[in-house]
Amino acid sequence: MIEQEVLERVLATALRQGGDFAEVYAEDKSSTSAGLDDGRVEQVTSGRDRGAGIRVVSGETTGFAYTADLSEAGLCAAAEAARSVAAQGGGGTRTVALTRSAAHLVNRVEVYPDTVGKAAKVALLQRVDDAARSMGGAIGQVSAGYGDSRKRILVANSDGLLAEDEQVRHLLRISVVANGDAGMQTGFESLGHTVGFEMFEQHDVEELARTAARQAITKLRARPAPSGSIPVVIKAGSGGVLFHEACGHGLEADLVGKGASVYRGKIGEQVASSLVTLVDDGTMAGEWGALGIDDEGHPSQYNVLIQDGVLTDYMWDHLRARKEGHAHTGNGRRQSYMHLPMVRMTNTYVLNGTEAPEDIIRNTPNGVYVAKLGGGSVNTATGDFVFGMTEAYLIENGEITEPLREGNLIGNGPQVLRDIDALANDFAMGNPGTCGKDGQGVPVGDGQPTLRVKSMTIGGTAA
Amino acid sequence: MSAASPELIAIADRVIAQARSGEQVEAFVSRGNETEIRIYEGEIEHFVSAQSEGIGIRVVRDGRTGFAYAGTLDESAIASVLEQARDNVQFGTSDEWAGLASPDGVAVVPQELWSDALAAYPTGHKIDLAKQLERLTRAVDPRVRVDDADYSDASGEAAVANTAGIRVSGRENGCFVSVSTLADDGDETQTGFGFSVGRSPEEFDLDRAAREAADRATRLLGAVKPPSKRVTVVLDPYVTAQFLGVLSSALNGENVSKGRSLFANRLGEPVASPLFTLIDDPTNPKAYSATDIDGEGLAARRNSLIEGGVLQGFVHSSYSARRAGTLSTGNAVRGGFKGTPGVGCLAMQLQPGTRSQAELVADVDDGVLIQMVQGLHSGVNPISGDFSTGASGLLISNGQLGAPVREFTIASTLQRMLHDIVEVGADVDWLPMRAAGVSLVIRDITMSGA
Numbered sequence: 001m002i003e004q005e006v007l008e009r010v011l012a013t014a015l016r017q018g019g020d021f022a023e024v025y026a027e028d029k030s031s032t033s034a035g036l037d038d039g040r041v042e043q044v045t046s047g048r049d050r051g052a053g054i055r056v057v058s059g060e061t062t063g064f065a066y067t068a069d070l071s072e073a074g075l076c077a078a079a080e081a082a083r084s085v086a087a088q089g090g091g092g093t094r095t096v097a098l099t100r101s102a103a104h105l106v107n108r109v110e111v112y113p114d115t116v117g118k119a120a121k122v123a124l125l126q127r128v129d130d131a132a133r134s135m136g137g138a139i140g141q142v143s144a145g146y147g148d149s150r151k152r153i154l155v156a157n158s159d160g161l162l163a164e165d166e167q168v169r170h171l172l173r174i175s176v177v178a179n180g181d182a183g184m185q186t187g188f189e190s191l192g193h194t195v196g197f198e199m200f201e202q203h204d205v206e207e208l209a210r211t212a213a214r215q216a217i218t219k220l221r222a223r224p225a226p227s228g229s230i231p232v233v234i235k236a237g238s239g240g241v242l243f244h245e246a247c248g249h250g251l252e253a254d255l256v257g258k259g260a261s262v263y264r265g266k267i268g269e270q271v272a273s274s275l276v277t278l279v280d281d282g283t284m285a286g287e288w289g290a291l292g293i294d295d296e297g298h299p300s301q302y303n304v305l306i307q308d309g310v311l312t313d314y315m316w317d318h319l320r321a322r323k324e325g326h327a328h329t330g331n332g333r334r335q336s337y338m339h340l341p342m343v344r345m346t347n348t349y350v351l352n353g354t355e356a357p358e359d360i361i362r363n364t365p366n367g368v369y370v371a372k373l374g375g376g377s378v379n380t381a382t383g384d385f386v387f388g389m390t391e392a393y394l395i396e397n398g399e400i401t402e403p404l405r406e407g408n409l410i411g412n413g414p415q416v417l418r419d420i421d422a423l424a425n426d427f428a429m430g431n432p433g434t435c436g437k438d439g440q441g442v443p444v445g446d447g448q449p450t451l452r453v454k455s456m457t458i459g460g461t462a463a
Numbered sequence: 464m465s466a467a468s469p470e471l472i473a474i475a476d477r478v479i480a481q482a483r484s485g486e487q488v489e490a491f492v493s494r495g496n497e498t499e500i501r502i503y504e505g506e507i508e509h510f511v512s513a514q515s516e517g518i519g520i521r522v523v524r525d526g527r528t529g530f531a532y533a534g535t536l537d538e539s540a541i542a543s544v545l546e547q548a549r550d551n552v553q554f555g556t557s558d559e560w561a562g563l564a565s566p567d568g569v570a571v572v573p574q575e576l577w578s579d580a581l582a583a584y585p586t587g588h589k590i591d592l593a594k595q596l597e598r599l600t601r602a603v604d605p606r607v608r609v610d611d612a613d614y615s616d617a618s619g620e621a622a623v624a625n626t627a628g629i630r631v632s633g634r635e636n637g638c639f640v641s642v643s644t645l646a647d648d649g650d651e652t653q654t655g656f657g658f659s660v661g662r663s664p665e666e667f668d669l670d671r672a673a674r675e676a677a678d679r680a681t682r683l684l685g686a687v688k689p690p691s692k693r694v695t696v697v698l699d700p701y702v703t704a705q706f707l708g709v710l711s712s713a714l715n716g717e718n719v720s721k722g723r724s725l726f727a728n729r730l731g732e733p734v735a736s737p738l739f740t741l742i743d744d745p746t747n748p749k750a751y752s753a754t755d756i757d758g759e760g761l762a763a764r765r766n767s768l769i770e771g772g773v774l775q776g777f778v779h780s781s782y783s784a785r786r787a788g789t790l791s792t793g794n795a796v797r798g799g800f801k802g803t804p805g806v807g808c809l810a811m812q813l814q815p816g817t818r819s820q821a822e823l824v825a826d827v828d829d830g831v832l833i834q835m836v837q838g839l840h841s842g843v844n845p846i847s848g849d850f851s852t853g854a855s856g857l858l859i860s861n862g863q864l865g866a867p868v869r870e871f872t873i874a875s876t877l878q879r880m881l882h883d884i885v886e887v888g889a890d891v892d893w894l895p896m897r898a899a900g901v902s903l904v905i906r907d908i909t910m911s912g913a
Contacts, residue, residue, distance in 0.1 A: 038721045040556035046531040046547040047801060048540070062509040068516065068535045085510040085586075122554045141722045177723055177846060184725070185847050225851075227874065227911030228691040258503070260610050260645060262652070340509060375841040381610075381645055381654045384870055386853035388841030407851035408842030408872050457688070459842060459851035459872025461909040 001026050001164075002052075004098055006072045007156040010054070011096040014079040015158055019058040019086055021322075022079070022096075022158040025295060026052040026070060027337045029151040032113060036125035037143040044118055053337040054078045056086040057319065066338050098162040104292045104299040106283050109168045109196035113148035116197045121146050124172065124205060131206035132176050135213035138220060140184065141177040144209075148197070155297030163297035169288070169443065170199045171432060174212045180220035185405075187215030188374075188390060192432025192443070194290045215372070215391050222403040225392065225460025231367035232409065232456045233360055233395060237428030238372045240446025243278055244348050244435065245378040245385040246413035247271070251280075251305050251313075252331075252343040252437075253320040255380050262383040262414055266311050272417035274309040275353050275451075282330050282346035288432035289346035289445040296332035296341050303329045306417075317343045335440040345435060347445035353423025357450035360422045367395040368404065368458060383413035389458075408459040416453055424450035468494075471622035472632040474536060478520060478545060482626045486549075487523040489563050489629075492536065493800050495619035498586070502593040502612045510590075517800035520548040523562055527555035532801045564759035564781035564791060565627040571762040572746040574755045576635040578663040581616060584638075588664070589614045592640060596669050600642050600657070603677035606684070610643040610654075629760035637662055639895070642672060646680035653686070655679025660751060660895045679835070683855055686867035689912040695830035695885065696873060696908045697823055697859065700892040700900025702833050703813070707741070707898035710877065711808040712845040714743075714768050716777035716794075718806075720786045725848045725878060726774055735772040735881035740814035742767050743778060743794070750810035751895045758797030758804035766792045768811075772881075780806045811898035816887040820902040823888055825862040831910060832857045832864060833873065848877040871912035875905075883907050 007024055014022035031047040052075060053066040063086030067078040125144045132142045148170045156162045171192040178185050189212040193199050234242065250261040263271060272278070282291045282300025291300040296318045304312050317332035320343060333344035361369065369392065376387025392404045429447035471492045478490035499511040518541055519532040529551030531544045555561075597612035615638065622632035641658040657676030659667040698706060718724040726734060745754045745763040754763050759781055767775045778794035779787065783806050795804035824832060837853035844850075855869035875883070888902030 034554070036556075040558050041554060042556070042558070043528045043530050043803065044551035044554045045802075046544075046551060048533040048544075051534060059506075060503070061507045064509060064511045064513075066513050066515075081512045085507060085512075118551065118554045179722070183847060184722075186844060219847075225874075227872075227909050229913060258610055259608065260654075338513060338515065340511065375838075377838055377841070379654055379837070381652050382869075384837070384853070386838030386841060386872075388838065388851075406842070406844050406847065406849040407874060408838045408853055410838070410853045410870060410872055412870060457870065457872065457911055457913075459853070459874045459911050461851075461874045461876075 001028055001152060001154050002070060004162065006075070007162065008096050008098055009072065010075045010079050011156065011158050012094055013076045014054060014056045014083050015094045017083055019056045019083060021057040023055050024052055024075065024156045025337055026154045027151055029149055030114065031147065031149040032118065032121065033145065033147040034122050034125060035145050036129055038141065039129060041122050041125060044122065049336065051337040052078065053339070054082045055340065056083040058086040061086050062340065064340050096158050097160055098156055099160050101161060101163040101297065106285055106290050106292045106300055107194045108285065111197040112168065113150055113170065113197055124200060128174055128205055128209040131209035132174065132213040135210055135217065138178045138180060138217050139176060139213055140179040143175045145173040147171040153295065155295065157297065161297045163293050165292035167194060167291065168196055169194050170197060172205060174209050176212045176216045178216035178220055185216050185219035185222070187212040190431045192288045193286045194288060195286045218403050219405065222405045224462040225404040225407040226458055226462045227460045229455045229457050231364055231452060231454055233364055233367060233369045233450065233452045235369065235371045236357065236424065236426045236450045237430045237447055239370060240349055240430045240448045241373050241376050241387055241433065243350055243448065244345065244444070244446050245376040245387060246411070246416050247278070248345050248348045249378050250380045250383065250413060251315055253314040253316045254343045256314050257320055260381045262381065263311060267313065269311055270309050271311045271414060272306050272309040273420040275420055275423040276306055276309050276417060277304065277351040278306040278348070279304050279351065280315055280331065280345050280348045284347045284445065287347045287429060287445040288443045291346060294330045294332045295334045298328050298330050298332065300346060301330040315343050315345065317341055333442050335442055339440050342438065344437065344442050345444050349429065349447035350449065352425045352427045352449050355422055355424045357424040357426050360424055360450055360452050361395060361400060362398040364395050364452060365397060369393045369395050369400050378413065385413055386410045404460065409456050410459060411456045416456065419454045420451055421454045422452040426450055468620040468622060468632045468634060471620060472624060472630065474518070475622045475624035478541065479624050479626050481545060485524055487563050487626050489521040489623065489625035491519045491621065491623045491797065491800055493517060493619060493621040495617060497615065497617040498589060499615040500590055500593050500613065502597050505594060505597065507590060508611065518544055519800040519802065520544050521803055522548045522552050524552050526557035526559055526561045527552045528561050529555060530803050560782060560785040562781070562785065563625045563627045564629055564761055564795065566629060567761060567790065569762040569764060569793065571755050574748060574753050576633070578636055580665065581636050581638055581663040582618065584664055592664060592667070596640050596642050596672060599669055599673035600644060600676050603673055604681055606646045606648060606681055607677045608645045608647065610645055612642045613640065615639050623760045631756055631760045638664055640667055640669065640672060642676045644676045644680040646684055648684045651684060653680050653683040658895065683867050683869055686855065686869040688870045689858065689868040689910060691911045691913065694908055694910045695827050695904060695906045697820065697827060697830060697832045698903040698905065699832065699834045700890055700902055701894060702836050703903040704894050704896045704898040704900035705836060705839055707811045707813065708896065709839060709843050709845055711811065711897065714777055714808060715806045716779040716787055717783035719777050720783060723846050725846065729774050732774055733772045734774045735769055736884040737772045738887055739769055739772050739881060739884055741769040741811060743808045743811050745809035747810060749893050750899065751893055752810045752897050754809060757793045758795035761791055761793045761795070763809060764793045778806060778808055780804055808897060813887055813901050815889050815891050815901050817889050820888050820890055823886055823902055823904050824859055824864060827859045828861055830859040831868065832859055845877065850875050850877050850880060871910055874909045874911060880905050
């Protein structure tokens with residue numbers, strides 16, 4: 001993308017007036033998306049995003065500028081802008097010699113998106129639409145989205161690091177509306193992996209569409225969700241967002257460092273039920289949050305955050321790790337070249353327990369079974385979080401019975417982690433997610449086996 | 464927008480001049496600058512200075528639409544974008560309503576969207592503003608820590624032209640300060656935020672931002688989880704604005720045509736309490752999101768949505784209007800050069816009542832003042848109408864504000880809530896959102912807590 005000698009000169013320019021650290025992050029991303037709605041392919045979109053972000057760190061201050069101009073002149077202009085605030089100290093020439101890092105290959109791609117015709121991409125949407133509508137007359141509306149991207153990234157910094165990676169992602173989304181006597185209900189499914197177009201050979205997209213349709217149809221006979229505190233069983237692969245919100249964000253070293261996390265100062269302490277071992281794993285090949293290198297050029301890692309309920313470590317980016325003398329953990333990520341990196345999750349999941357999922361349900365006299373969670377959010381300083389249940393059922397006398405209408409579940413992260421009292425052996429990854437923090441979205445994965453929280457507050461309307 | 468940008472409109476003109484016979488072409492060209500400064504403990508944590516530009520091109524032929532974009536205005540890149548958009552056309556399904564907006568003769572209501580004072584404002588002063596906000600916030604209350612204090616501004620210019628005769632351009636700038644806070648009491652920590660917006664920094668009210676940021680964090684110290692029961696809620700203006708934002712999706716004419724709105728087939732019928740009168744008026748200069756043209760280049764205008772509880776109309780782009788057999792209401796919304804316009808409300812406002820929030824509270828026997836909600840995006844379904852959100856606020860008993868409460872939900876359905884509105888306050892607040900805030904009293908809400 002950019003020659004090594006050019007990068008070295010740009011980094012030297014960035015540090016010409018002092019500064020402790022400089023970095024060039026460049027990306028070149030091509031994407032295709034297509035949307036189907038109301039039975040029509042509405043539009044195919046082609047996009048190209050290409051540019052570089054340059055930061056200069058001096059003490060506690062970071063200067064950052066970006067440009068879509070990848071010529072040496074364009075990069076040097078951005079370097080000047082980035083250093084103008086950060087580094088205003090004495091002069092002196094500093095040279096930077098880059099050493100190329102060995103490639104860290106995590107994701108394998110068989111079929112690159114640019115080798116597949118747009119007609120084949122659009123045909124997927126048509127198949128999805130047909131499959132969802134085949135589920136009966138109650139299906140009122142179907143929309144589906146296809147997206148692929150091929151992103152090359154390059155990171156070079158004044159520590160001499162030079163690393164490159166390529167990330168190829170494919171995504172399919174399906175939303176269904178079903179009409180009933182009591183109004184409309186919705187179903188949603190998605191499929192996303194950091195792999196090539198072969199994803200659509202390996203997964204049954206028609207079945208995915210039928211699942212979304214069944215979800216909407218089932219909810220037509222749903223009754224209002226209960227209110228109050230109640231035991232909640234969460235199906236494997238549908239509740240990883242619980243951990244993402246309940247503790248994941250609170251284990252990000254930038255928030256911890258500012259005292260904005262309930263998990264500050266808790267390393268070595270029991271913060272969760274001893275059943276829980278929580279991992280953030282950027283190396284989980286093909287998953288939505290999998291990376292060869294993070295957006296600061298460091299190889300992705302398998303990081304254990306909670307071991308048997310005991311907090312073992314936080315997640316780190318370059319700045320926080322350098323400040324506190326910790327090793328970076330491959331968690332420095334950014335939305336694009338227009339954004340500063342910060343500590344972010346990759347694939348965050350809970351390892352298997354030992355129980356059979358059926359036993360957990362059978363041993364729950366009354367409760368709620370959540371088969372699918374929607375989005376969520378957390379206040380990391382208090383640990384209070386919410387997330388939506390988009391498919392849920394009552395558990396009565398140890399059996400899953402009637403479907404429930406949508407609502408939010410709320411809880412306090414540290415409390416919920418302690419209240420996990422059953423963990424099954426049926427681990428599954430969940431849907432691809434986009435994690436938002438400080439206005440930036442990055443792709444993340446999550447997963448967990450079936451589990452029970454002994455008490456959560458459910459935001460329904462039934463007494 | 465205001466004042467033309469000859470360079471951008473020239474680029475758009477050159478693109479649409481390449482339209483072939485039978486093709487409709489639209490070019491949207493934009494360019495912008497932004498500054499973002501974050502202060503932490505009196506020092507600059509980061510300073511972002513950035514320029515961006517890009518173009519999005521839409522081609523329609525035989526009822527099929529193709530689109531492409533690139534984040535550059537480089538001539539060769541633009542040629543490739545046009546080529547891609549043209550290639551993408553063949554993969555769309557023919558749609559009899561597809562097409563671009565045509566001039567409709569509605570006059571533009573000019574808006575002051577550009578401040579020379581902001582454009583000339585020195586960087587050093589921007590840094591000082593954020594530092595000052597941090598200091599002011601800390602000074603409000605000794606229990607308050609500042610997480611970070613930010614200053615940001617943005618300026619942008621854009622042009623849109625199409626082969627159907629639309630040709631407009633303009634520019635806009637604005638600035639924003641915000642502060643996020645933590646308040647500690649023993650082992651307990653709560654959080655808050657405050658902000659102020661302006662066309663230029665002279666319009667900031669730093670004292671109010673600091674006070675609100677401190678107050679939001681400290682008022683929740685000692686908050687408990689309330690019991691589960693049915694209550695009357697008083698929504699703070701900030702919460703009402705978010706509630707109206709949710710309704711916006713059901714008033715979107717495209718969602719109505721596609722069977723995704725709970726208001727479909729309800730035109731002329733009562734859908735809310737007679738006290739509920741809602742307009743969308745981006746021509747009101749007090750609205751944060753005031754604008755003179757919409758995302759397709761038509762004049763923005765005042766539209767009546769619900770009057771005395773009766774559904775009056777939906778908002779439309781040219782596409783959704785053609786589908787519904789009506790005219791665009793000037794509500795095409797474009798997120799930038801990377802996408803084609805959708806439909807949305809631009810500046811919603813509820814007709815205010817006559818009484819202050821204190822007077823509204825005084826009439827509530829058993830209820831909650833809802834000051835914050837969490838999880839509207841995950842717990843509210845604007846298609847089914849199911850409504851459930853995390854909340855925090857103050858208990859109300861016998862007309863008096865009481866103990867702070869948190870970690871509970873409030874739930875109902877949008878359909879019922881609209882009919883259960885008891886009163887609208889007089890306290891209109893022009894928040895930096897697509898809806899103005901005002902206090903709102905709604906009865907028969909399920910509060911779910913302990």
